[in-house]
């Protein structure tokens with residue numbers, strides 16, 4: 001593990017904490033999985049309720065330090081695993097009393113301030129953007145993919161209007177030298193046709209590359225599928241998203257699981273299909289005025305949740321087909 005360069009005054013603020021607790025209701029006890037353990041904000045709040053157990057997962061090994069402290073306090077009620085949530089099925093939890101599974105997507109403030117991770121445009125040196133347990137980094141992607149491939153990543157994962165010109169310029173410049181973080185920021189700034197005064201010009205490209213490097217689309221899709229399988233009756237799946245792409249995936253998945261709608265044209269007997277999930281709110285829960293004031297980065301957070309109605313393991317979903325075009329783009333990483 002590399003040294004972490006995080007200033008001491010970095011404050012961690014678990015987003016929508018009160019709202020998460022009110023939808024997963026830990027006061028009734030049970031086992032909860034915190035799929036994005038981070039600094040343990042949600043986990044610690046759940047553990048305040050007796051009769052609860054928490055399994056915390058995080059792909060970033062730095063979280064194990066916080067995990068260790070919580071384990072010392074609750075040796076029988078807490079476990080930390082350095083695992084990607086797409087691999088939730090490896091934990092063999094099918095027969096556990098899983099009452100709640102939570103996802104707080106993306107990266108933490110602590111991670112973005114860790115300049116070694118290269119997630120921020122202020123990072124110096126090597127391009128990385130890796131959160132942990134990665135197969136490649138942004139350095140390989142930016143220095144080896146073809147311009148058309150980079151363009152797809154920036155367009156579909158970052159909604160970047162200037163994807164084409166940025167990708168072409170990356171490919172041109174990398175002939176001269178191996179690109180590092182600041183080289184990339186300069187290329188983006190030079191390539192943008194319209195300067196953005198609301199967000200940093202590199203925001204969309206960095207988001208796109210981070211999603212690609214961490215394979216966030218397949219992580220989310222497999223994480224969701226594995227979660228709904230192992231939840232017990234009345235168990236809650238709660239997901240906090242931060243950008244429109246992840247919210248679109250979560251919204252689609254929740255909607256199709258909770259609605260009387262055909263998910264397959266080969267399955268015409270709709271009326272007889274059992275609805276295994278309830279989505280109590282159509283609209284997402286968003287931060288209160290108070291939270292927005294105390295923690296402005298929470299402004300893009302959206303919480304959606306689903307309640308399982310029956311103990312059934314096999315779930316029918318077309319989410320993989322629906323988002324296959326995005327999974328194919330992510331798969332460009334397999335050749336790096």
Ligand SMILES: C[S@@+](CC[C@H](N)C(=O)[O-])C[C@H]1O[C@@H](n2cnc3c(N)ncnc32)[C@H](O)[C@@H]1O
Pocket residue numbers: 012013014015035036037038039040041042043057058059060063083084085086104105106107108131219
């Ligand atoms: C927004 S932070 C969560 C903060 C947490 N709710 C808290 O209160 O401390 C997201 C965390 O999810 C982790 N993460 C992101 N993708 C992951 C994945 N696919 N599998 C496991 N952990 C992941 C990140 O490393 C990061 O620590």
